[in-house]
Amino acid sequence: MISLTRASRWYGQVIGINDVTCTIQAGLTALLGPNGAGKSTFMKLVTGQLRPTTGDVRVFNQRPFANTHVFRRIGYCPEIEALYDDMTGRSFVTMLAAMAGIARAKRAERVDEVLGMVSMSHAADRxxxxxxxxxxxxxxxxxxxxxxxxxxxLDEPLNGLDPVGRKEMTALFLRLATENRCVLVSSHILYEVEQMTRQIILMDRGRLRAMGDVYQIRALIDAHPHRVSITTSRARDLARRLLEFPYILSATLDSADARQVTIETRSPDAFYDDLPRIVLADGYRVEELDSPDNNLEAVFRYLVKG
Amino acid sequence: MVDLYLLRNALRDLASAKRLVVAAILIMGPAFIALAIRLGMGSQFDGVLTYGTLAALLVFGFVLPILAVVFGTGAVSQELEQRTMVYLLTRPVPRWRILLAKYVAAWIVISATGLLAALALAAVTYQPTPGSGRTALNRRSIVNPRKFLAQLQTPDSPVVDYVTQRLSAETLEQLSRWDPDTPAPRPLLRMVLTDLNKLIAADRRLYDPADFPEINVPDDARQLMAERPRGAANARLNRWLLEAAFPDLIRTNRTTGNKLYRDVLVLPVGAAAYGAFFLLLATILPRALITGLFLAFGWESWVPMMPGNFRLLSVMTYLRALAPHARPQTASTDMMQIFQALSPDTVPSALAWIVLAATTMAALALALAIFSYREYVPRDDAT
Structure with a gap:
């Protein structure tokens, strides 16, 4: 649905995005990166507000800049806070519905429906x-x-929402993504993204650092082996047992908590396949299994700083 | 339908409280000044001249340009500065239609405010004028018959001498017998007026102002002269030339009504031209308001008064040609009169219509093209 081919965008001497190539298909994808990473430039290129300085940006296989055919099929929630303050919520949405070409007969009904989707029916006329x-x-x-x-x-769509609102909107985005739509959400807050999707595009300083499933991305990083922490009463025993496997690089007992062992592996898939078998066969009682590297923060830290 | 939404949105956007206050001040400003003049001058107040002066200097010279700058640039600048433009620019509506709706909204607001300012001014300066609108002179056209006849008897200026020589022999005979220390005899006045009315109605110009540099010919007469008038229009010109030859002695036949009628026609034309120009400025420059103010009150104030063809580079030159106003004739020479003396020619109204229409269309087309092509994303918002 969306494809960028060696797309760069410069603002004079300042980089917006640099040599980005990617395609985004249906489903929920998170565009992740710190402030100034180029997320908004990426979104502005896709929503036809900017042209790439070099390279190509295509949406539905068309160049999106000022392209009304693309705009008919694309919805954009900008990051900016500015709105038409003297309009009511309903009249604002109705105006943009009219501009989007929704027939008058269906407009009011559709506006009501969408206001309901974002739980704003009660305040729509304020x-x-x-x-x-x-x-x-x-x-x-x-x-x-x-x-x-x-x-x-959606450019930072969860900003300013309370926890309940975040949960509601996250559920809405996930639902929309299951309807065979392409939902692209930008964020610089990792835990937000973790709640939403594993499909990420990671950006930093204008460059695309990684793209795909968080887990797969993590697996690709050979320089940073995957770590898994297991808490069990027989931690030392388990560590010894696990070191028998060739793909286990190290097993370290936690100095603070003797019941916790942390292993490092470059083959997490094999490890996760073997672990249940070992646990069942040797009768280990696992109290907690945690993979700090599955946490987006870790992926992000490795990729950006690595 | 979409265009109606766009227009409504653009109008709502322009009608911010701050702008409405500016508009209200601009509407009432010239009328208040006229009211002050009226109260100050009492019976000496000349409504037509006051209207003409204030319409030329304030309504056309100040209100119209400032409205055009504020609303013309504001049609785009506000949404760009507040960044709400993004909601419109990511909708399946061609950008030129968005901008055109904003232009129409700006034109409506500029025209309506300008017209209200002219109407308020006309209402305050209104007074029933003797012989209103008629070109022929009658007894009431003469402010001071004794002084008028005395001037004809012993002309104190070349132009009065010239006019006097064209009176009939019989009138001149009667005039020479009259003792200026006695009141003006009605039969003599009637004879003089009959002769002058014949000169007015004749299908030739009463005199050529170029031969009498001391004469201060008002803008509207100058403009009419440029049109090479015939018949009734020539008679109107002759009447105004006669009024110019006898300042303060012949009442003007101009009425506020017919001046207002012309202004009502021309103000929306000015709003269209200025509106398109300042809209174009806003599509190009980030802080168009400042540049616009400089152009409106620098360029547009001075260029129309420049000698030679340089003044043809100003919109105001053409608006003045379409809606000329008579201003009071003062004994002292100010800068404007010096400039006017340097560029006595006016632009024919046909040319003025063509240039204004072409300017409006060219500026608007360019603005629409630029707006369709340019990126409107602030850099600090972009990464």
Whole structure:
């Protein structure tokens, strides 16, 4: 649905994105990176607000810049907080629904429906100027969805939402992604992304650092073996047992907690296949199994700093 | 339908409280000044001249350009600065239609505000004018008959001498017999007026102002002269030339009504031209308001007064040609009169219409093309 081929975007001497090549298909993909990584430039290129300086950006196999055919099928929730403060939420969404080409007869019904999806029906007739930050975020999401787009681009959509709101919106994005839509969500907050998807595009300083499933990405990083911590009463015994396997690089007992052993492996798949068998055969009682490297933070740290 | 939404959105965007206050001040400003003049001058107040002066200097010279700068640039700048433009630019509506709706909204606001300013000014300066609109002179057209006849008897300027020589022999005979220390005899005045009315109605120009450099010919007469008038229009010109030859002695036949009628026609044309120009500026420059103000009150104020063809580079030159106003004739020479003396020619109104239409269309087309092509993403928002 979306493809970038060696796309770069410069603002004079400042890099927006640099030599990015990727394709994004249906499903929920997170665009991850610290502030200034080029996430917004990426999204502005895809939503046809910017042209690449070099390379090519295609959406539905068309160049998106000012392309009304693309805009008909794409929904965009910008990061900016600015809204038309003297409009009501309903009139704002209705105006953009009209501009998106939704027929008058169906418009009111569709606006009601989408306001319901973002839980804003109760406040739809109030002025946007009086909205809380979370409500503004919800109304911005509503306008991105009102024309039922196939691609939904959401720039930091969870900013300003309370935990309940985050959960609701995350569930909404996941639901939209299961309807064979392409949902691209940017974020610089890792735990947010972890709740949503394992499919990530990792960016830093304008470059695409990694793309794909968090787990697969992690597995590719040979320089940083995968670590797994196991808590069991027979930690020393388990460590010895595991070191018999050739793919286990090391097994370290935790100095603070003698019941915890942390192994390093370059073949996590093989390890996860073998571990249940070992545990059952030797009767280990595993209290906790944790893989700090499956945590996005770790992937992010390795890739960006590695 | 979409265009209606766009227009409504653009109008709503322009009608911010701050801008409405500016508009209200601009509407009432010239009228308040006129009211002050009216109260100050009492019976000496000349409504037509006051309207003409304030319409030329304030409505066309100040209100229209400032409205065009504020609303013309504001049509785009506000949404770009507040970054709400992104919602419009990522919709399946061609960018030129978005900008065109904003232009139409700006034009409506500029025209309506300008027209209200002209109407308020006309209302405050309104007074029933003797012989309103008629080209022929009658007794009430003469402010001071004794002084008027005395001037004809002993002309104190070349132009009065010239006019006097063209009176009939019989009138001149009667005039020479009259003792200027006695009141003006009605029959003599009637004879003089009959002769002057014949000169006015004749299908030739009463005199050529170029021969009488001391004469201060008002803008509207100058403009009419450039049109090479015939028939009734020539009679109107002759009447105005006669009024210019006898300042303060012949009442003007101009009425606020017919000046207002012309202004009502021309203000929206000015709004269209200026609006398109400042909209173009806003599509190119990040801080178009400042540049716009400089152009409106620098370029547009001074260039129309420049000698030679340089003044043809100003929109105001053409607006003045379409809506000329008579301003009071003062004894002292100010800078404007010096400049006017340097460039006495006016632009024919046909040319003015063509240039204004072409300027409007060219500026608008360029603005639409640039807006369709350019990226409108602030750099600090981009990474």
């Amino acid at each position: 002025r946007i100027g009086g909205y809380s930050k979370g409500m503004r975020q919800r109304i911005k999401i509503a306008q991105a969805l009102v024309h039922d787009p196939e691609i939904i681009i």
